[in-house]
Amino acid sequence: MNRETIKREKPLFIFDMGGVVVKSFHCVHAMAASLSLTTEQFFAISASVPERDNTDNPYNIGLIRHLQEGRITETGFWNSFQEATKTAFPYINLKIPEAYLRGEASLWGAYFYPQRDRAVWSILEQLKKQGYRVVCGTNTLEAHYRYHKKQGDYDIFDRVYASHEMGLIKPEGSFWQYILESEGFPAAQAFFVDDLEENAQAAERLGLRVHRFIDAAGLEQALSVQGYL
Structure with a gap:
């Protein structure tokens, strides 16, 4: 041709x-650090929510996938994230600020400066x-x-x-x-x-x-x- x-x-x-x-x-590393989590812990908690597909990409499974598909809001993400931590990782003492749980502020946007x-x-x-x-x-x-x-x-x-x-x-x-x-x-x-x-x-x-x-x-x-x- x-x-x-x-x-x-x-x-x-x-x-x-x-x-x-x-x-x-990329903003997950900074987000995780602000919650006293490692990046690996952040992805593990998000991925602990069952998802229909298997993939090595942590953005394409669990809660992050749901968020990117518009199936949950950011408020829904953080509330589910907190519950998933209690269920699957009870040894992690996670404290998510109420402003994120109530949707008064955006943690996904706080460290996003492309x-x-x-x-x-x-x-x-x-x-x-x-x-x-x-x-x-x-x-x-x-x-x-x-x-x-x-x-x-x-x-x-x-x-x-x-x-x-x-x-x-x-x-x-x-x-x-x-x-x-x-x-x-x-x-x-x-x-x-x-x-x-x-x-x-x-x-x-x-x-x-x-x-x-x-x-x-x-x-x-x-x-x-x-x-x-």
Whole structure:
């Protein structure tokens, strides 16, 4: 397939947010420390709530999964987290501040300060200028979604597909199928960018063109070689 053929197809670009468009976005370590927990304890407590899928990714099981799927609110998360600690880890003396249990403050938002990757943002601007449709497909939760929206991190996208609003998360195939059906694109005409190998592989199995993100330079080279830039 030559460069001109690719351009005539006008593919749909689907970009992940955390780890691609923004960096320094992890907050669990700081959250756990504020509760006098180790990161390992935090993930273990969250994962102790039964979930239907087995995965090595601690964000995709238990209470964190429920939060990202929009099945529980942040208040529900902390109350369930506290109960799970009492049941599965009674030796841990966990004290969650009442402000979080009552929803008066957001601990998930308290330590969340991602920084936009300017080089990736420039690539997004180039794709947009060429008339491509560019959407965001992200596993997220309400507090983080609100932060990105306030900072304008979603402004460049034609549409944002957020897991907590969709009720679906990566790497479930239904996550991409929902986006493709909503956008009216076949899988072969979509190009997906994500930093996690499990997500990249899942999208590739569905027939999407995929780039496993390492850095902006590698992304720009891949897009240029394939005729998109």
